[in-house]
Amino acid sequence: AHATPVLWLVTSRGHLLCLVVLMLPVRSLVKLYLHLLTALLLGAGHTVARDYIRRELEYGFQGAVYSDPAALGRFATALAGQLCLCVLCSLLMRSRQPWLFGAPLLPVLARLCGLPLHALPVLDTFATILTALEVLYVLGSHVLVPFQLAAAACREVVQALEVYRLVALGVSLWSQLAIPLLFLVFWLVLFSLRLSSFLTSSSSPLAQQGLLFLLLSSAAECCSTPYSLIGLTFTVSYLALGVLNLCKFYLLGFGAFQNGNVMHRGVTEGVTLLLLALQTGLLDLQILQRTFLLSIILFIVVTSTLQSMIEIADPIVLALGASRNRSPWKHFRGVSMCLFLLVFPCFMAYKIAHFFHLDFWLLILVSSCMLTSLQVMGTLFIYALFMVELLQDTPLERMDEIIYCVNAVSRVLEFLVAVCVVGYGTWESLFGEWSWMGASVIIIHSYFNVWLRAQSGWRSFLLRREAAKKINSLPRATGGQLRDHNDVCAICFQDMQVAVITPCSHFFHAACLRKWLYVQDTCPMCHQQVTPVAAEEDHGIGRAARPAPASGDEVPEDGGAAANPAPARPREDRLPGVDSVVSGQGDSGASQDHGAGDRSPHHPAHPDTSAPQEQEAGTVPQAPGDPHPGVQDMQHLSPSPTSPDAFASPELGAKDSGDSHSGDRTS
Numbered sequence: 137a138h139a140t141p142v143l144w145l146v147t148s149r150g151h152l153l154c155l156v157v158l159m160l161p162v163r164s165l166v167k168l169y170l171h172l173l174t175a176l177l178l179g180a181g182h183t184v185a186r187d188y189i190r191r192e193l194e195y196g197f198q199g200a201v202y203s204d205p206a207a208l209g210r211f212a213t214a215l216a217g218q219l220c221l222c223v224l225c226s227l228l229m230r231s232r233q234p235w236l237f238g239a240p241l242l243p244v245l246a247r248l249c250g251l252p253l254h255a256l257p258v259l260d261t262f263a264t265i266l267t268a269l270e271v272l273y274v275l276g277s278h279v280l281v282p283f284q285l286a287a288a289a290c291r292e293v294v295q296a297l298e299v300y301r302l303v304a305l306g307v308s309l310w311s312q313l314a315i316p317l318l319f320l321v322f323w324l325v326l327f328s329l330r331l332s333s334f335l336t337s338s339s340s341p342l343a344q345q346g347l348l349f350l351l352l353s354s355a356a357e358c359c360s361t362p363y364s365l366i367g368l369t370f371t372v373s374y375l376a377l378g379v380l381n382l383c384k385f386y387l388l389g390f391g392a393f394q395n396g397n398v399m400h401r402g403v404t405e406g407v408t409l410l411l412l413a414l415q416t417g418l419l420d421l422q423i424l425q426r427t428f429l430l431s432i433i434l435f436i437v438v439t440s441t442l443q444s445m446i447e448i449a450d451p452i453v454l455a456l457g458a459s460r461n462r463s464p465w466k467h468f469r470g471v472s473m474c475l476f477l478l479v480f481p482c483f484m485a486y487k488i489a490h491f492f493h494l495d496f497w498l499l500i501l502v503s504s505c506m507l508t509s510l511q512v513m514g515t516l517f518i519y520a521l522f523m524v525e526l527l528q529d530t531p532l533e534r535m536d537e538i539i540y541c542v543n544a545v546s547r548v549l550e551f552l553v554a555v556c557v558v559g560y561g562t563w564e565s566l567f568g569e570w571s572w573m574g575a576s577v578i579i580i581h582s583y584f585n586v587w588l589r590a591q592s593g594w595r596s597f598l599l600r601r602e603a604a605k606k607i608n609s610l611p612r613a614t615g616g617q618l619r620d621h622n623d624v625c626a627i628c629f630q631d632m633q634v635a636v637i638t639p640c641s642h643f644f645h646a647a648c649l650r651k652w653l654y655v656q657d658t659c660p661m662c663h664q665q666v667t668p669v670a671a672e673e674d675h676g677i678g679r680a681a682r683p684a685p686a687s688g689d690e691v692p693e694d695g696g697a698a699a700n701p702a703p704a705r706p707r708e709d710r711l712p713g714v715d716s717v718v719s720g721q722g723d724s725g726a727s728q729d730h731g732a733g734d735r736s737p738h739h740p741a742h743p744d745t746s747a748p749q750e751q752e753a754g755t756v757p758q759a760p761g762d763p764h765p766g767v768q769d770m771q772h773l774s775p776s777p778t779s780p781d782a783f784a785s786p787e788l789g790a791k792d793s794g795d796s797h798s799g800d801r802t803s
Contacts, residue, residue: 156282158313158315158318159289159313164281164285170228170229171229174225174228175271177224177228177237178221178237178271181221181222181237181239181240181241182239182240182260182263182267184214184221185214186260188210188243189257191210192207192253192256193253193256195207198253201247201248211247214244215241215248218240218241218244221240222238222241225237239264239267240267242263243256243259293305296308316370316374317370319366319369319371320370320371320374322363323367323371324371326358326364326367327355327358327371331350334350334354349427352427352431352434353427356423356426356430359426359430360419362419365418368409369407369409372402372405372434372437373401373402373403373405373406376404376405376441376444377402378402380402380441380448383445383473384448386469386473387448404440404444405437405440405441405444408437409433409437412433416429432488432492432498432501435484435488435501436501438484439481439484439501439505442480442481442508445477446477446508446511446512449474449515450511452470453471453473453515454519454522456470457518457520457521458522460526470519471519474515474516477508477509478509478516481509482505482506485506488501489502499557500561503553503554503557507550510549510553511550514545514546517542518539518542521538521539536647536651540600544593547589548593551586551589551590551593554586554589555586558578558582599654602653603650603653603654603657604650606653606667606668607636607649607653609668610637610639610646611637612634612635613632613635613637613643617643618632618635618643621635621643625645625648626644626661627644627649627652628648630645632645634646638664638666639667640661640662640666642660642661642662653666
């Protein structure tokens with residue numbers, strides 16, 4: 137009854153002592169280890185001295201040691217050993233007085249001086265007391281060192297908190313104390329000792345089960361305490377980090393280590409193992425049950441590592457196909473890695489389904505392997521499309537739609553697998569063994585892998601459908617409008633042979649604008665909302681924007697691009713802010729001034745946007761009865777694409793509501 141509190145007190149003090157030793161600075165820790173090693177050497181010296189006295193008493197030779205060959209040999213061995221121990225102790229303590237560590241040498245020197253054999257044990261006891269007094273003196277002289285170190289550590293922590301935050305300080309202490317590396321070395325030493333004990337004992341039944349089972353059994357034996365489990369966690373984390381680094385090195389060479397993802401450092405794998413081990417009660421199981429449970433947990437960890445490898449390989453392989461890289465070795469490395477990630481998860485799923493009875497938990501593991509293979513198949517198919525496009529003289533039509541369909545098929549298959557897993561788990565919970573743990577896993581799996589995936593896929597489909605609807609509703613630019621525009625697409629910076637015109641009178645490639653609208657539904661130039669325009673609205677706006685000649689002035693054909701007058705074109709060909717412009721406060725088809733907040737930060741407005749509105753000379757007056765006043769012809773000449781002002785933002789003030797990308801130049 138009294139043993140349990142005493143044991144708890146001893147255990148708690150042992151944990152506290154380990155924590156204090158762990159928090160010591162490196163220099164103090166080295167000094168502590170040197171003192172402990174010196175104490176061990178002194179203890180070994182006294183042991184050697186007692187063994188020498190015992191053999192001398194058994195031999196019973198009372199004469200001088202140099203007169204008997206056997207006695208001389210024992211004396212020489214003991215003397216050489218004691219001298220070596222004295223030298224080592226003096227070197228470890230950096231002392232120039234080696235005689236301070238020569239207490240174990242006293243019985244050997246007394247035997248040389250001819251002291252009787254019965255007096256040697258008394259002299260050895262005196263030497264032991266002398267060594268104990270020396271140790272007590274050293275401990276007494278360093279009794280205040282722990283308090284001094286604690287005070288210095290508190291001062292450093294207070295000073296660091298004034299500069300850094302608490303999280304940054306914790307990360308810094310974590311890296312300085314090297315806790316992961318310490319636990320890694322501890323677990324590897326423990327695992328090596330356990331494995332060597334299994335290999336040396338040929339009569340053990342575990343040694344007859346094969347190498348894989350032997351390794352798993354040794355690892356399970358090294359997970360019997362919380363500290364050993366933490367050591368296994370850090371070991372798995374470092375192993376996963378090594379595998380991911382090998383994957384990066386195989387794909388990209390030494391350049392892969394310049395930029396690293398924080399999630400690709402093995403942290404996910406280590407945390408997964410620790411949480412699963414604590415949840416399943418790994419420490420409380422017997423050795424055989426712990427071995428099988430650890431194999432399943434390691435299977436999950438390997439699956440997570442393969443998923444991280446896919447996240448590394450997917451952008452690299454797709455970039456190889458899209459960048460038209462001609463290096464066969466790079467393509468071989470990328471494709472071979474994808475093939476490995478395609479075959480190995482299937483092999484793992486087959487093995488675990490072969491060794492274990494298939495239930496809900498194993499079905500989740502097998503489904504994760506199948507999802508991994510499906511993702512790799514999608515990556516390889518898109519890579520093949522890029523390579524086919526590379527062999528063509530002209531780019532493939534609607535390549536983006538094809539890639540989207542491939543990704544959509546892959547996501548739909550992943551969604552179906554997740555739905556099947558949820559359905560099987562629900563069936564097993566209703567008609568089989570029900571538990572709160574299983575129900576919680578089903579709910580979490582349903583939310584993250586079913587509901588969120590369905591919501592994301594449906595949102596992506598609606599965005600693409602809305603973008604296609606907007607693109608089809610926008611009017612196409614005519615050849616004359618493109619010649620008058622005389623500029624490149626502001627998205628891809630390429631010449632425009634065919635273009636669409638947004639409601640804010642900006643010109644873009646239809647494919648470029650479609651990709652932009654997949655992400656956001658605003659104009660890339662002025663950030664105005666892009667809304668679908670019906671056909672009849674286009675005709676009505678064209679009639680309203682068409683000016684009527686007044687006082688003998690003629691409207692130039694094709695938006696003022698030609699100096700000679702020409703008959704007006706039909707109303708259907710006229711667009712707002714394109715054919716002709718007149719003075720006024722703005723057109724309904726032109727960009728409105730929404731302030732500095734509506735402009736793109738990459739296209740600052742010109743400084744004359746705040747100039748007052750005034751009537752400019754040479755403008756065409758407003759036609760009587762026109763309900764939509766135009767904008768004055770203040771369009772700037774479009775500079776060359778290489779000019780710094782080639783892609784400047786439109787003048788959105790009241791003086792000039794036109795656009796260098798959408799308006800016509802004055803003739």
